[in-house]
Amino acid sequence: MTDSYALSSLLAPFVKAFNPHSVLTAGDTAELCLQTDNDTKFQHLTTPFSQQQLQRISPVDLALISHLTESMSKAEAQQWLGKIKNQYAPHVILISHPELAAEHGWQFTDYLAMGFRHIAGSEDGLQVFSYAIENYQPKRDWLNSRFWANPEMYDKYRW
Numbered sequence: 001m002t003d004s005y006a007l008s009s010l011l012a013p014f015v016k017a018f019n020p021h022s023v024l025t026a027g028d029t030a031e032l033c034l035q036t037d038n039d040t041k042f043q044h045l046t047t048p049f050s051q052q053q054l055q056r057i058s059p060v061d062l063a064l065i066s067h068l069t070e071s072m073s074k075a076e077a078q079q080w081l082g083k084i085k086n087q088y089a090p091h092v093i094l095i096s097h098p099e100l101a102a103e104h105g106w107q108f109t110d111y112l113a114m115g116f117r118h119i120a121g122s123e124d125g126l127q128v129f130s131y132a133i134e135n136y137q138p139k140r141d142w143l144n145s146r147f148w149a150n151p152e153m154y155d156k157y158r159w
Helices: 004-018 028-033 051-056 074-088 098-102 108-113
Strands: 022-026 041-045 062-066 091-096 117-121 127-132
Touching: 004 028, 004 062, 004 091, 004 117, 004 127, 022 028, 028 062, 028 091, 051 074, 062 074, 074 091, 108 117
Parallel strands: 022 041, 022 062, 062 091
Antiparallel strands: 091 127, 117 127
8 A cells, every 4th residue: 555645745746736616536556645625515426447437427627636547457447437527537647556557458558548647656657647638738829710711812822
């Protein structure tokens, strides 16, 4: 097991940054590590994880997940995380033990491919990843009306 106090203090600034009013915890370590105010509404999922569990929860502001990549096959875990990210929580914090997750085929780049960012590591080998929908796609400089619409140039040039 892990030192939940140390991990909790490591996670506190990230949880505070998301300012959640409702939280989903999944996994024992996630439940032990979360310390928020009393106004926060909680939902908890226990291991073993399954797709059926997700049918019983409602959308939340933040999902804190542990033991997922270590307890499921890579394909199932990716489906499970994808459903959480796309339907239930705009912010996700994932706690993973990379050595145990590697037994199921997880590599560091797999987390990045799902839109997660590596935010911290603990002394006992756990890695913490974060997903925030507002940071998923960086704002593109060319994606604005200045580059797409030039009404003053209509019927002036033919190319």
